Amino acid sequence: MATSKVKGSSATVGKIRKQADEVHRKIVAKATPSLKFPLRSLANVKYDPKRGFLEMRGRKKERTLTVSTVKTFAQTLRMMSLSKELVEQDDIATKREAYYVSKNWDECRFLEQTESDTVMDDVEALFEVNREQLGFVPEEKGGEVAGRLTILDKDTDSGKTLRIDCTKFGSGAYSIPISVEHLGFETDAKFVLAIETAGMFQRLVKHNYWKTAGCVLVSMGGVPTRACRRFIRRLADYKKIPVYVFVDGDPYGISNIYRTLKVGSGNAAHLNEYFCVPQATFMGITPQDIVDYKLPTHPLKEIDITRAQDALKNDPFYEVHPKWKHAVEQLMRLGVRAEQQAFAKFGLRFVMEEYLPRKLKEPKKFLP
Amino acid sequence: MATSKVKGSSATVGKIRKQADEVHRKIVAKATPSLKFPLRSLANVKYDPKRGFLEMRGRKKERTLTVSTVKTFAQTLRMMSLSKELVEQDDIATKREAYYVSKNWDECRFLEQTESDTVMDDVEALFEVNREQLGFVPEEKGGEVAGRLTILDKDTDSGKTLRIDCTKFGSGAYSIPISVEHLGFETDAKFVLAIETAGMFQRLVKHNYWKTAGCVLVSMGGVPTRACRRFIRRLADYKKIPVYVFVDGDPYGISNIYRTLKVGSGNAAHLNEYFCVPQATFMGITPQDIVDYKLPTHPLKEIDITRAQDALKNDPFYEVHPKWKHAVEQLMRLGVRAEQQAFAKFGLRFVMEEYLPRKLKEPKKFLP
Numbered sequence: 001m002a003t004s005k006v007k008g009s010s011a012t013v014g015k016i017r018k019q020a021d022e023v024h025r026k027i028v029a030k031a032t033p034s035l036k037f038p039l040r041s042l043a044n045v046k047y048d049p050k051r052g053f054l055e056m057r058g059r060k061k062e063r064t065l066t067v068s069t070v071k072t073f074a075q076t077l078r079m080m081s082l083s084k085e086l087v088e089q090d091d092i093a094t095k096r097e098a099y100y101v102s103k104n105w106d107e108c109r110f111l112e113q114t115e116s117d118t119v120m121d122d123v124e125a126l127f128e129v130n131r132e133q134l135g136f137v138p139e140e141k142g143g144e145v146a147g148r149l150t151i152l153d154k155d156t157d158s159g160k161t162l163r164i165d166c167t168k169f170g171s172g173a174y175s176i177p178i179s180v181e182h183l184g185f186e187t188d189a190k191f192v193l194a195i196e197t198a199g200m201f202q203r204l205v206k207h208n209y210w211k212t213a214g215c216v217l218v219s220m221g222g223v224p225t226r227a228c229r230r231f232i233r234r235l236a237d238y239k240k241i242p243v244y245v246f247v248d249g250d251p252y253g254i255s256n257i258y259r260t261l262k263v264g265s266g267n268a269a270h271l272n273e274y275f276c277v278p279q280a281t282f283m284g285i286t287p288q289d290i291v292d293y294k295l296p297t298h299p300l301k302e303i304d305i306t307r308a309q310d311a312l313k314n315d316p317f318y319e320v321h322p323k324w325k326h327a328v329e330q331l332m333r334l335g336v337r338a339e340q341q342a343f344a345k346f347g348l349r350f351v352m353e354e355y356l357p358r359k360l361k362e363p364k365k366f367l368p
Numbered sequence: 369m370a371t372s373k374v375k376g377s378s379a380t381v382g383k384i385r386k387q388a389d390e391v392h393r394k395i396v397a398k399a400t401p402s403l404k405f406p407l408r409s410l411a412n413v414k415y416d417p418k419r420g421f422l423e424m425r426g427r428k429k430e431r432t433l434t435v436s437t438v439k440t441f442a443q444t445l446r447m448m449s450l451s452k453e454l455v456e457q458d459d460i461a462t463k464r465e466a467y468y469v470s471k472n473w474d475e476c477r478f479l480e481q482t483e484s485d486t487v488m489d490d491v492e493a494l495f496e497v498n499r500e501q502l503g504f505v506p507e508e509k510g511g512e513v514a515g516r517l518t519i520l521d522k523d524t525d526s527g528k529t530l531r532i533d534c535t536k537f538g539s540g541a542y543s544i545p546i547s548v549e550h551l552g553f554e555t556d557a558k559f560v561l562a563i564e565t566a567g568m569f570q571r572l573v574k575h576n577y578w579k580t581a582g583c584v585l586v587s588m589g590g591v592p593t594r595a596c597r598r599f600i601r602r603l604a605d606y607k608k609i610p611v612y613v614f615v616d617g618d619p620y621g622i623s624n625i626y627r628t629l630k631v632g633s634g635n636a637a638h639l640n641e642y643f644c645v646p647q648a649t650f651m652g653i654t655p656q657d658i659v660d661y662k663l664p665t666h667p668l669k670e671i672d673i674t675r676a677q678d679a680l681k682n683d684p685f686y687e688v689h690p691k692w693k694h695a696v697e698q699l700m701r702l703g704v705r706a707e708q709q710a711f712a713k714f715g716l717r718f719v720m721e722e723y724l725p726r727k728l729k730e731p732k733k734f735l736p
Contacts, residue, residue, distance in 0.1 A: 092574055093716055094567035100712035103664045141566035141589065144509065144543045153538025156576050162538045170521025170530045171550070175512040175543035178570045182539070198509035199462035202546045206460055208524050221509065296471045344468035348461055 009087045012134060015127045016084045023077065034064040035076060038125045038270055045269045047316035049368075052278025053263045054316065056270055072119065074108050079119050086135025092179065094139050095120060125270040132179040132230075143176035143228030144201060144219040147210030149235070152184030166216070171206060173219070180231045185238050189216045192236055194280070196220060196247040196257055200340050200351075209352050213360070224261050229275045232261070236279050242363065243277050246356075249285030250300070250337030251307035254328065258282055259317055266315075281366040283359050287330040290338045293355075296345055297336035308332055321368050377455050380502060383495045384452045391445065402432040403444060406493045406638055413637045415684035417736075420646025421631045422684065424638055440487065442476050447487050454503025460547065462507050463488060493638040500547040500598075511544035511596030512569060512587040515578030517603070520552030534584070539574060541587070548599045553606050557584045560604055562648070564588060564615040564625055568708050568719075577720055581728070592629050597643045600629070604647050610731065611645050614724075617653030618668070618705030619675035622696065626650055627685055634683075649734040651727050655698040658706045661723075664713055665704035676700055689736050 019035070026033040038044070039059040047054050065073045082101060086093055093101065099116040102109045110116040124131045131137070145151075151164040151174065163186075166174050177183075193215050195201045201219030204210070210217050216235070220228055236243050245261060247253035262280040264272025290297060300308075308328050311318050318325050331337070343351040359366075387403070394401040406412070407427040415422050433441045450469060454461055461469065467484040470477045478484040492499050499505070513519075519532040519542065531554075534542050545551075561583050563569045569587030572578070578585050584603070588596055604611050613629060615621035630648040632640025658665060668676075676696050679686050686693050699705070711719040727734075 091716060092570065093712070094570075094709065096567060096707065096709040097571075097712040097716060100664055100707075100709050101716065103713040137567070137570065139565065139567045141512070141570070141587070151538075151540065153540060155538065156574065157579070162536050164537060164540065168530050169532060169542070170523060171545035171547065172519065172521060172532065173543040173545070174537070175541040177539040177541070177573075178566065179539065197507065198546065199464060199505070199507045202460065202462075202505065202509070203465075205545075206524065211525070219509070296468055339464065339468075341462065341464040341468050344461070344465040345471040348459060348465060348469065 009090075009133075012087050012127065012129055013084055015129070016080050019126070020077070020080060032065055033073075034062050035073070035126060036060045036062050037122050038128075040121065040125055040270055045266055045316070047263065047320055049320050053272040053276040054266055054269050055272060071108065075102070075105075075110065075116075075119050076122060078102070078105055078108055079116070079123050083123065083134040083136065087133075092135055092137045094137055094178075096139055098136060121270075128270070130230075130271050130274045131226075132181055137178040138226055140225055141175070141178055141227065142221050142225035143231060144173035144198070144221070145176060145216065145231075146173045146201075146205045147216040148187055148189040148214060149216045150186040152186065153182070167210075171202075173201075173205065176227050176231045178227050180227055180234060183231070183234070185235050187216060187235070187239055187241075188214075189239070189241060190214045191241050192216045192218060192232055192243045193283075194218045194220055194224070194232060194243060194245045194261065196222065196253055196284070196340060200246070203348070204352065207349075207352055209356075213356070220257065220261070223256050226271075226275050229261055229264075229277060232280075233275070233277045236277060243280040244283040244360075244363070244366065245280050246340060247282075247284035248337065248339045249287065249290055249295075249331070250339075251304045251311065251328070251331070253284055253340075254282075254324075254331075255307055255311050255315070258284060259311075259315070263317055281363065281368060283356075283363075283366050285338050285340060285342070286367060287327055287334055290334060290336065293343070293346075295338040295342040297334075297338045297342070300332070300335055300337055304337060305332070323367055327367055377458075377501075380455050380495065380497055381452055383497070384448050387494070388445070388448060400432055400434075401441075402430050403441070403494060404428045404430050405490050406496075408489065408493055408638055413634055413684070415631060415688055417688050421640040421644035422634055422637050423640060439476065443470070443473075443478065443484075443487050444490060446470070446473055446476055447484070447491050451491065451502040451504065455501075460503055460505045462505055462546075464507055466504060489638075496638070498598075498639050498642045499594075500549055505546040506594055508593055509543065509546060509595065510589050510593035511599060512541035512566070512589070513544060513584065513599075514541045514569075514573045515584040516555055516557040516582060517584045518554040520554065521550070535578075537573075539570075541569075541573065544595050544599045546595050548595055548602060551599070551602065553603050555584060555603070555607055555609075556582075557607070557609060558582045559609050560584045560586060560600055560611045561651075562586045562588055562592070562600060562611060562613045562629065564590065564621055564652070564708060568614070571716070572720065575717070575720055577724075581724070588625065588629070591624050594639075594643050597629055597632075597645060600648075601643070601645045604645060611648040612651040612728075612731070612734065613648050614708060615650075615652035616705065616707045617655065617658055617663075617699070618707075619672045619679065619696070619699070621652055621708075622650075622692075622699075623675055623679050623683070626652060627679075627683070631685055649731065649736060651724075651731075651734050653706050653708060653710075654735060655695055655702055658702060658704065661711070661714075663706040663710040665702075665706045665710070668700070668703055668705055672705060673700070691735055695735055
């Protein structure tokens with residue numbers, strides 16, 4: 001499992017070296033060096049369900065070394081150099097740390113973290129790898145795991161393989177690290193169940209639901225972080241198992257959580273390829289569930305309605321999936337939303353003993 | 369380790385039964401039943417550093433059964449009954465689930481979750497136990513652990529003890545469950561290091577810092593959740609080890625994170641006794657560190673200034689600790705704040721190899 005890590009690392013260093021050599025050659029030849037970045041904007045995004053994620057159309061912007069671009073140009077090269085150092089030394093830096101490292105770059109230093117974040121995003125897009133492969137890691141964590149899964153990691157000092165058995169955490173769980181590229185997996189689970197709230201996750205863990213259902217439970221804690229999305233993706237790819245997503249029946253659960261997990265996000269399309277889970281399907285609360293189970297509901301909020309309208313109008317994901325279009329339209333007609341805890345009306349165990357088992361009998365009926 | 373749980377459980381059921389019997393006796397005797405709740409407000413709070421936390425002064429409000437209180441009164445009894453059921457069946461309910469359970473209480477049902485939350489807080493204060501002991505658990509999770517600690521939990525089905533070795537998580541970590549009352553600990557760690565950001569935690573985990581320093585690392589991920597505070601408290605009490613808190617040098621890190629961890633919060637004083645860590649001391653960035661290390665800083669924001677002024681004016685914690693008063697005043701004079709990542713200016717490993725070891729040589733100098 002460590003192999004892929006090492007391969008990835010040397011490949012990254014090679015790419016950085018190649019790009020830097022080119023800049024160097026131009027300068028020595030007294031020509032003007034330039035760097036070409038993919039355009040990172042919604043206008044440069046398309047969605048092909050066969051490919052599985054929101055991806056860039058390939059338009060690029062060029063940054064040529066001139067008097068006015070000299071600082072950003074230099075910062076970009078410095079950032080590339082920091083990345084090379086990190087990868088070679090098997091170290092990591094958060095966005096915030098990278099910003100502070102720049103304080104030592106004299107005239108090149110960043111004045112605000114937003115500046116260094118943008119340059120980091122550029123570098124990431126330039127090499128068409130994800131930030132984790134550059135040694136940069138996000139600030140935020142998130143994602144807990146319990147159930148039929150053994151994770152393979154290694155001890156930094158001894159290099160020895162660590163086997164982390166996620167059936168042995170009792171009421172606790174495994175917390176997904178910020179970077180997951182080096183992890184290996186062993187599992188006989190039939191599927192991954194990704195859950196919106198920590199509360200619902202805790203219920204399923206408390207009652208060993210993963211044992212009865214033969215699955216891996218992942219708590220997303222709201223919108224899944226990059227690490228959480230990548231973790232699920234690598235696990236599902238590796239073991240060729242489906243991913244079922246259990247979220248609230250509202251535009252936030254559907255668009256912000258489920259859609260982001262499945263196809264990635266619109267304004268970071270340069271990295272969706274790595275941070276999406278195309279094999280995910282929706283076993284969350286559908287508008288039809290609200291009707292069928294007569295669930296307790298809340299009226300849709302203003303922001304819910306805006307979200308739903310946006311989805312129907314601009315989002316290529318809904319365009320491609322008419323079933324989703326109809327579902328969101330039905331939700332709008334109902335004018336209400338329902339939370340995944342709403343089943344507690346029928347008793348606290350209903351969700352585990354009735355709702356989930358019933359759904360799991362017909363995964364083909366899940367929304368795409 | 370399971371003993372304390374069982375004891376706690378039957379004690380809780382006993383308390384609920386006694387209170388309910390009293391109400392029942394009054395009704396049978398055709399007298400007016402009433403319940404007495406401690407007043408939950410800042411005005412009813414005091415701080416004695418020997419006791420170690422913000423605590424209630426003991427003022428109470430009485431809720432007597434009348435025409436206008438009948439619904440809340442009934443809801444309170446229903447909530448007590450739900451709690452008894454949960455404890456007896458070793459189940460749990462989140463605040464949100466409890467709200468939905470009430471949808472089956474006919475006329476008694478809550479219309480908004482804020483109503484049921486308030487009643488739950490009342491019940492918690494009434495019995496002077498914490499919500500977890502009533503079977504109620506918070507929605508939010510938080511808190512990761514790595515380092516020299518073995519956690520004892522048990523398998524729900526088999527009842528067998530699970531030994532969770534936190535030195536064996538590689539780049540991952542142990543995620544603290546929502547309720548921690550039943551956990552046991554084995555450790556030879558010299559101290560607990562509680563860290564503000566997930567990014568800094570990840571750095572220390574990546575480099576096995578816990579090994580060199582001989583400690584347990586806990587990531588709080590911002591303001592620590594109840595579960596996280598309780599976990600640290602139980603661990604520190606049990607092993608009689610100090611807790612050092614490493615946060616940003618700003619009013620948020622000092623007041624919202626450190627002060628809350630150490631003495632609890634002002635508006636939930638009825639439960640601070642359980643959710644505070646009086647043995648915590650501050651090894652975060654002090655205003656003096658900003659000067660000594662010439663750290664990169666940001667100007668204090670409006671909200672920082674308001675927070676600092678509030679602390680100096682109203683907070684009994686600062687009143688009791690003049691050292692803290694002076695530190696906050698110094699920060700105000702400097703007019704800046706510094707983040708724990710700022711040491712990256714001196715290289716990414718500086719914080720591990722220089723700053724923390726230097727500090728650890730003189731824990732007596734830590735702010736109280």
